[in-house]
Amino acid sequence: MTAFAPDSAAAAGLALCHACGRVEPVTLEHCPRCHARLHLRNPESLQRTLALTIAALILYFPANLLPVLRVESIKGTQENTIIGGVIQFWQEEDYPVAIIIFTASVLIPMIKMISIVWLCLAARSGWSPRAMTRLYRVTEFVGRWSMVDVFVVAVMVAVVQLGSAMSIHAGAAAVSFAAVVILTMLAAITFDPRLIWDAAAHSRRAN
Amino acid sequence: MIRPSGASQHLACPECDALFEAPVLNEGERVVCPRCAALLFGYRRNSVQRAAAFVLAAAPLFVVSNCFPFLTLRADFRESQMQLWQSVSALEEQGYPYLAGAVAVFTLAAPALMIGGLLYLLLPLMAERRLPGAIPLCRWVYRARKWNMIEVFLLGVLVSLLKLGKLATLTLGASFWAFVALILCLAGAVAAIDPREIWTRLEDAKS
Numbered sequence: 001m002t003a004f005a006p007d008s009a010a011a012a013g014l015a016l017c018h019a020c021g022r023v024e025p026v027t028l029e030h031c032p033r034c035h036a037r038l039h040l041r042n043p044e045s046l047q048r049t050l051a052l053t054i055a056a057l058i059l060y061f062p063a064n065l066l067p068v069l070r071v072e073s074i075k076g077t078q079e080n081t082i083i084g085g086v087i088q089f090w091q092e093e094d095y096p097v098a099i100i101i102f103t104a105s106v107l108i109p110m111i112k113m114i115s116i117v118w119l120c121l122a123a124r125s126g127w128s129p130r131a132m133t134r135l136y137r138v139t140e141f142v143g144r145w146s147m148v149d150v151f152v153v154a155v156m157v158a159v160v161q162l163g164s165a166m167s168i169h170a171g172a173a174a175v176s177f178a179a180v181v182i183l184t185m186l187a188a189i190t191f192d193p194r195l196i197w198d199a200a201a202h203s204r205r206a207n
Numbered sequence: 208m209i210r211p212s213g214a215s216q217h218l219a220c221p222e223c224d225a226l227f228e229a230p231v232l233n234e235g236e237r238v239v240c241p242r243c244a245a246l247l248f249g250y251r252r253n254s255v256q257r258a259a260a261f262v263l264a265a266a267p268l269f270v271v272s273n274c275f276p277f278l279t280l281r282a283d284f285r286e287s288q289m290q291l292w293q294s295v296s297a298l299e300e301q302g303y304p305y306l307a308g309a310v311a312v313f314t315l316a317a318p319a320l321m322i323g324g325l326l327y328l329l330l331p332l333m334a335e336r337r338l339p340g341a342i343p344l345c346r347w348v349y350r351a352r353k354w355n356m357i358e359v360f361l362l363g364v365l366v367s368l369l370k371l372g373k374l375a376t377l378t379l380g381a382s383f384w385a386f387v388a389l390i391l392c393l394a395g396a397v398a399a400i401d402p403r404e405i406w407t408r409l410e411d412a413k414s
Contacts, residue, residue, distance in 0.1 A: 020402075175305065
């Protein structure tokens with residue numbers, strides 16, 4: 001599909017440099033200012049985005065099922081999953097913290113994966129491009145905050161070095177969880193929102 | 208007023224690829240994409256000087272936040288101190304080298320690259336000069352921006368304070384406060400920077 005929206009830069013043969021924002025004829029191949037490769041749309045955008053999202057979805061399961069933290073103390077060993085940590089905060093009546101962790105670690109990654117798939121569908125169907133572009137902006141902005149639980153683990157592990165009294169170990173879920181966040185961030189970067197507008201122009205012409 | 212010399216006057220929206228002419232801006236005015244309402248750039252006087260001032264403040268704060276105790280934990284008669292980089296080394300010691308590497312990139316390498324890179328770019332730019340390698344470096348600084356997660360790390364620290372506060376007494380060290388100030392300064396620098404102006408001036412600067 002090579003149909004670009006009629007008022008777009010691509011239709012005029014002009015490419016926006018993804019690195020420095022200069023607009024140049026795509027026939028130059030490389031940006032004259034910063035030497036980045038010029039292309040009208042991110043190469044293989046939808047395939048790459050979907051592949052990264054599927055990988056993130058697979059890792060989402062171990063991230064939530066395996067323990068993220070293991071606390072060893074005189075009272076015995078306690079293993080916590082992400083959800084377990086949320087429940088613990090909730091039972092201790094730390095409602096704001098429970099809500100923050102639940103939002104950042106459970107809700108945001110899930111919503112993010114759903115909205116990336118939705119965006120890929122919109123890039124094929126061209127459905128309501130304005131709203132979809134807004135969804136893309138939110139998705140790209142919010143993703144990094146999911147990393148909060150990984151940092152909690154990193155800080156807890158570093159600060160508690162009390163030897164015999166208590167020790168804290170990172171769990172396998174921390175690795176898969178960090179991978180989920182990195183993969184969804186890469187998926188959002190690879191996704192090209194301009195495809196939504198191309199599809200919208202295409203379907204308008206077909207009608 | 209920005210008048211890029213030699214550069215084309217065309218603008219293309221990075222989110223919907225709408226093509227339009229670059230308007231001439233006055234102080235405080237912004238360019239919004241006419242089709243998808245994306246905020247493209249704004250114009251503020253002295254943006255390079257302002258950004259340089261924020262980065263100059265951020266550089267010593269980054270050093271301080273890495274050289275002094277970040278948190279101190281007391282339980283019974285034991286005391287353990289944590290420095291910022293120990294959240295990386297503790298994960299590495301527990302057998303999670305990749306996770307440690309990711310945390311190092313998000314909290315140490317990315318902010319260091321941004322601070323060092325921006326100083327290297329902005330200080331000579333105030334005298335309309337550019338140092339060797341400035342253009343590839345500028346691309347790297349923009350890439351680092353997405354992966355700099357110091358503010359997310361701070362939220363992680365606050366959550367672990369709440370978790371650990373029930374088990375032991377925690378005191379915040381000098382590095383903690385330097386880290387908070389670093390977040391503000393780096394955010395100020397990023398807000399002051401107009402990428403379009405930096406690129407145009409880099410191109411025009413004497414090498």
